[in-house]
Amino acid sequence: MRSLGGWLELAEPAWTRRRHPSVIGPRFGFPMAQRMQISAEKRAPAWPDGARSAVCFTFDLDAEEVWLVDEEGAAERPAVLSQGTYGPRVALPLILGILARHGVRGTFFVPGRVAERHPASVAAILEAGHEIAHHGYSHRSPATLAPDEERRELEAGLEALAGRGVVATGYRAPGWDVSPRTIDLVAELGFAYSSNLMDDIAPYVHAGAGIVELPVHWTLDDAPHFWFSPSTWTKAIASAAHVAGLWKEEADGIARLGGLCVYTCHPQIIGRPGRLGVLEAAIAAAVDQKDRWVATAGEVAAWVKRSSR
Numbered sequence: 001m002r003s004l005g006g007w008l009e010l011a012e013p014a015w016t017r018r019r020h021p022s023v024i025g026p027r028f029g030f031p032m033a034q035r036m037q038i039s040a041e042k043r044a045p046a047w048p049d050g051a052r053s054a055v056c057f058t059f060d061l062d063a064e065e066v067w068l069v070d071e072e073g074a075a076e077r078p079a080v081l082s083q084g085t086y087g088p089r090v091a092l093p094l095i096l097g098i099l100a101r102h103g104v105r106g107t108f109f110v111p112g113r114v115a116e117r118h119p120a121s122v123a124a125i126l127e128a129g130h131e132i133a134h135h136g137y138s139h140r141s142p143a144t145l146a147p148d149e150e151r152r153e154l155e156a157g158l159e160a161l162a163g164r165g166v167v168a169t170g171y172r173a174p175g176w177d178v179s180p181r182t183i184d185l186v187a188e189l190g191f192a193y194s195s196n197l198m199d200d201i202a203p204y205v206h207a208g209a210g211i212v213e214l215p216v217h218w219t220l221d222d223a224p225h226f227w228f229s230p231s232t233w234t235k236a237i238a239s240a241a242h243v244a245g246l247w248k249e250e251a252d253g254i255a256r257l258g259g260l261c262v263y264t265c266h267p268q269i270i271g272r273p274g275r276l277g278v279l280e281a282a283i284a285a286a287v288d289q290k291d292r293w294v295a296t297a298g299e300v301a302a303w304v305k306r307s308s309r
Contacts, residue, residue: 046258047303051293053255054300055286056214056262057106057279058195059095060172061121063087063114063268065139069174084268088114088121091271096128098276102283107297109135109172109195112160122164131296133170134158134191141177150179154189170297172196176216183209193301201259203304212301214262219250221264226275244278251282255292260300 047054064084067074074080099106108125110132115122125132136142137156145153154171161168169192173182176196186194187209194206195214203214218224225238225246247263254261263282270279286294295303 047293052291053258054260054293056297059108059265061108061110061114065111065114069139087268088118091267092121094271098280102287104283104294105130105296107131107133109133111135111139112137112157115160115164119164131298132166134168135172136174139174141175142173142179142182143177183211187211201254203260205308212304214297216262216264222270226269240275240278247282
């Protein structure tokens with residue numbers, strides 16, 4: 001198999017070629033040669049309105065929840081929690097303003113306890129016309145929970161969001177750390193899509209469960225680049241310029257392959273004054289490229305599901 005200009009080209013949308021088995025099984029090791037071939041120029045458009053690729057801007061509104069779950073005694077440490085409070089208090093209005101300036105709708109994954117603690121933030125997101133999806137009830141990883149605990153987390157999160165007028169159709173696990181049960185559980189509870197796995201650059205449908213997967217990757221997540229933990233003091237905080245370059249390279253590469261570029265941002269992280277320009281540049285670039293479809297995660301999942309029938 002050869003490449004064109006150094007790139008392997010997707011011949012057609014991944015979801016029209018196959019449905020992946022569920023994550024509970026021999027999901028990995030799918031032969032790349034069966035998914036990728038030459039002549040992208042000759043294929044039919046993979047996305048709506050002739051677009052060659054798609055882009056989602058997603059935000060995990062974790063607020064204080066990360067520290068409340070991960071750090072013992074954090075509830076009694078106001079300075080620690082203030083790192084998360086910055087997200088809904090300062091960063092969210094700034095991010096909503098950027099999205100509005102560019103006419104882009106985003107997807108906000110919100111833990112149930114954050115929705116309960118910050119109802120005004122949920123209302124502001126909805127009022128601005130954005131999608132809200134499920135991000136657990138607390139910020140506990142499903143992979144660390146017993147089966148009944150994982151179900152309760154999902155159900156409690158749905159209830160908390162519904163109490164604020166949200167009908168969540170998508171699920172993102174805290175830390176993307178799903179369990180072998182997660183896909184079947186979210187299907188049982190009526191979700192339409194998951195955005196947790198890193199095994200592709202194109203969306204696909206989990207066989208059996210019928211759940212659409214919108215793949216992610218650490219490269220397009222702000223946390224690996226900007227997160228700082230005072231428990232180690234060994235990780236340098238990346239410059240905004242460095243991350244902007246990484247994001248552009250990855251986004252352009254995904255676009256060449258006709259895939260889906262999913263940005264994963266956290267308001268308390270990307271919403272720092274020196275980093276907002278990175279987000280705005282990524283949004284502006286996606287909007288300016290007329291062959292890229294910019295949509296919410298829910299819109300992409302619905303398109304994939306219709307196209308896979």
